[in-house]
Amino acid sequence: MSKVILTIAAASFLAPVSLLAQTQHNDPYVNGPANEPRMAQEIRHQLVMLPYYTIFDDLAFRLNGSTVTLLGAVTRPTLKSDAENVVKRIEGVTQVDNQIEVLPLSSMDDQIRLAIARAIYGDPQIGTRYGNRSMPSIHIIVKNGNVTLEGVVANEGDKNLINLRASGVPNVFKVNNNLIVESSR
């Protein structure tokens, strides 16, 4: 149950930082623990199947009983409403708190997105291992020149290399590297 907030208030005092970060931000394309509740699995499945969900969007969720809180930031307003609609229909879900932020339209941010994606996925060490999945696991969120990297990578070296690639892109003010290292999960 490391990925789903059910007892976060009690557990957070003892949880390591990386675990805390995971429980607060469940990326749907990252596999949950083996004993994850069926409802959480279904939420992951429904979110990851949304057709307009791209590497430039960050969708995440918290599950508290039968209440689902949707988190993250998306480039298209319809993705926010689509996410809410599919989660609402899941059996057992009684309430959806949609806290997804819609990112402002900005050609500068869009240029940065594309440049960072090319810098990261164009790197031969990264692109071949992370770029060819149905939903690549490194997501690039850009808001007013500030970049947040979300998702999961295999090791610390990849995390640092990706950070280096993103930081080297012109017009980027700051990079927040929230990538989770798979081996530390």
Place this chain on the structure above:
Amino acid sequence: MSNPLATYLHDHLAGAAFAIDLLQALHNRYSDEGLGQLASSLLVEVEQDRETLQRIVDRVGKESPDLKQAAAWLAEKVSRLKLNHDDPDGLGTLQALETLALGIQGKVALWHALSEVPEIHNRIGKVDLEQLIVRAQRQYTQVEESRLLVAQTALARM
């Protein structure tokens, strides 16, 4: 004697290059709109797909003279599909999206075809064709929905 696999792969490689040109044009033309954002996310994926295809070509297929024919055919299509700023009805955009949608369907067919031949599957190593199929199907859905949206404007004037 020509290698049918090489010819087949090179045709798709030329198609990928064409798709990248079109997506770049869409991205530039609609940089402040949702369509531009969609084009940029697709651009990254299609560039990745092209790289994957190139790696497969490097492993299983040598260059074929047919590539030149395919490239010439595509160049001619590109010249006709250039997106102009004086395209208020969006007919050029509609045609571009339609071409992309068809091309992506072709890509789905490519990955399916490659996965049907065990000899190829063994030689291309770690390429996960199932993942690529799912991704291409998602790309198709995105492009097709956008195409239908653009059609509402582009074809409304009678």
